[in-house]
Amino acid sequence: MSSQQQPKTRMPGHLLWLALALVVALGYLFQLGGDHIPRNGDELVYAHIARLTAESGHWLPLVSSYDFMRNTKPPLLFWQAMLAGGWGDHWTLLNLRLPSVVYIWATALMAGLLTWKIVRTGGNTAGAQPNHQATVMGAIAAIVFLSFFSTYRYGRPYLTSAPETFWLCGVFFALAWSPSQLLASRWKFPLVAGVAIGIGCLYKSFAMVAPVGLGLALCYQVLHARKAPWQVFRRGIVFDGFKVAAICAIALAVFGLWFAVDPLPGEVWREFVVGENAGKFKSSPGYLKQAFSGSGGILTILTGYFVNAGLLFPLSVGCVWTAWRSYRLRRGTAQTISDGEKVLWLWLLALALVFMLPDQRSARYLIPAMPAVAVLIALYWERIARIWFSLTLLFCLLGAMAMGLIAYGAVRATQDLGAYSPLFWLLLLLTAIACVFGFAKKEAARPMTAIAGFAVLFALAWTTAPFNGALGHFRPETIAKMKGQQISVPNNFNGQFERYQFLLPGAKIVAYDAPQPVDYTDAEVQVLFKTSRYALVARRAGQAPCAQCRIIDVRWDVRSRQDPKEGTWAAITSPETFWYAKEYLVERP
Structure with a gap:
């Protein structure tokens, strides 16, 4: 018998990367039901509309306490919450947010699979096990996408970003998976793509047809016809244009179902089409002045993909720089990038070009293409300096x-x-x-x-x-006592008062305007007592809530929308008062 010891077995590298991707994905569940996860204030606006619509017992029309924030988004987003929350029977932040995380997981999986496919078929893998290398790159693409700050901030809360990203980016991922076959399809791909885009529009807006339509037109021109984007006078342009138009028409028809089933289509037109969408093309200082201004100008879009990457900002810049250098080195040679990669670049280009047009610009508008950015980073991973x-x-x-x-x-x-x-x-x-x-x-x-x-x-x-636990909540006996009671609560953003529906379930919430709740004066608090017996008053640590009132309970809160006068330096020198405050539940004497 040989005395030679058998080498210890280790988990293969590609399985370690897959395990890491799984751990990162499961990390999205951590504190998901908390009141203080990174998010945008619009989440509470949507939660408010969904809750009141559920209480009405009808799918439509949408219901809100305020006319200016009723038909802010198409109904699919609110129906999703109504189902996830059991029509109000299980109305928790965790239940409302879970569908968003599922969408993000599905999108990360798509990014990983597409990267695996491009690397596996591109002949760029080395060694005896190219499939393992492709698996590693796929796992990296998923990890990178889940590590973008925009994904984490806008993909976990109850918002539109996760669903619209899945449906819209999914169309281009399908094209990148099999460009020649799908672009040659006479009716199957246009039909499926039109329905998918329509579902995405029913989450976000009919306006998403514009960037998607431009992206598809570029794909048909560059990949199907093998022509430069400006060489539009070519054979087959009419048929390809007809397919793009058909896809957009199908998507708009799916979106138009909202008008068909809503009892108040006129209100939908006035509030959503005219107010929510057409209003983004109105600029009081003038279009050109706004376009080239520092805030809200086209630079916001030009840098949007990098900004959305968050801490991975340098890596995303390095990816673009590496891709540009690779393109320069390939010029004049037979080498070229894969059609799948070209689809991703065209999608990034189309989305950025379209969202340079409105007067209102935000890096958030580019979120549906961030999975493509993650795939590209993974494809250039080994070549980035x-x-x-x-x-x-x-x-x-x-x-x-x-x-x-x-x-x-x-x-x-x-x-x-x-x-x-x-x-x-x-x-x-x-x-x-x-x-x-x-x-x-x-x-x-x-x-x-x-x-x-x-x-x-x-x-x-x-x-x-x-602050998502005991420190940030009132005592159970306080919550039970407040059921059915009217409570005045501070509100410093549209719909911010809705958070108290989760902190004090069953109470009658009445909002009072307080841009800086910690600075709400004692005299103003006394005015609240004329209409409400109970009020919530925020104060910095060490400050009394009010001179003449009785404290029922207190909790710690994480401050939002700090006063610019405090300055960024205060976040470093006095983080205990810059980030945190006490919120007192008080009643009039």
């Missing part, structure tokens, strides 16, 4: 330090040394070590970047975790 990974690791290191500062502010504010578990501080330490290790070791820069990006986002969720 180390400097871009080093800069990304620097961003992540600064992000980890910022999370530590915010958590330190929470400890100082609450005077609770046990507010965070040792695991939280260990996470920050390991993230910082990973960033430094990536700096020092050339071969570690890429894997450490993939790990650090999402680690900081996870730490961000963890910083608010104590």
Whole structure:
């Protein structure tokens, strides 16, 4: 018998990357039902409309307390919440947000599979197991997409970003999977694509037909006809144009079902079509002045994909730079990028061009193409220069330090040394070590970047975790006492008052305008008592809620929309008052 020991088996590298992608995806569930996850204030507007519509017992018309925020989005978004919340029987933030996370998971899976397909068929894999290399790149694409700040901020809350991204980007992912076959399809692909785009429009807006239609037209021109975009006088242009028009018409027909089934189609036209969409083309200072201004100008769109990447900003810039250099080196040679990759670039171009046109511009409008950005980063992963990974690791290191500062502010504010578990501080330490290790070791820069990006986002969720628990809630006996009682609550953004439906379920919520709730004066609080017996009053730590009132209960809150007069420096020097406040439930004496 041979005395030679058998080598220890290790998990293959491609399985480790798949496991990491799965862990990152499951990380999206952490604190999902909390009141303080990274989000946009519009979530509460949509939750308000969905709740009142559910209480009406009808699918349509949409119901709201305010006329100016009723038909703000098509009904599919609200129907989704009504079903997820059991028509009000299970009305929790967790239930409302779960469908968004499922959409994000599905989109990440699409990004991973498309990357695997392009790498596997592109002949760029090396070694005896090219399928394993393609699997690694697919896992990286999914991780990168889930590590974008825009994905994390707008993909988890109850918003439109996750569904519209899935349906609209899915059409181009299908094209990138099999460009020649689908572009040659006479009616099957146009029909399916039209329905998919229509569903996306029923989540967001009929206006999404414009960028998708332009993107499809570019694909038919560049990939099907093999012509430059400006060479429109060619054979087959009429038939290809007819297919694009048919896809757009089908999508608009699906969206038009809203008008067919809504009892008040005139209100839909006035509030949604004219107010919500056409209003974005009105500019008081003038179109050109607005277009080239610093805020809301076309630069917002030109840098939008990089901004949406968040901490991966340098990596996304490095991807574009590497792709441009590769293009310059290929000019005049027989080498070319795959048709699948071309589809992704055309989708990025079309979305950016269309959203330069309205007067109202935002990087959020480019979110439906962020999965394509993740795929492209994965495709160029090994060719992106180390400097871009080093800069990304620097961003992540600064992000980890910022999370530590915010958590330190929470400890100082609450005077609770046990507010965070040792695991939280260990996470920050390991993230910082990973960033430094990536700096020092050339071969570690890429894997450490993939790990650090999402680690900081996870730490961000963890910083608010104590305030999603007992510290941020009223006592159960207080909640029971307030059922059926009218309570005046502060509101500093459209629909922000809706959060109290989850904090004080069963209470009658009445909003009062308070752009800076912590600065609401005692005299103003006394005015509230003329119409309500109970009120919620926010104060900085150490400040009394009001001179003549009785405190029933108190909770800690994470502040939003700080006063610009406080300055960014206050976030560093006094994080305990910049980020946190106490909210008192008081009653008149």
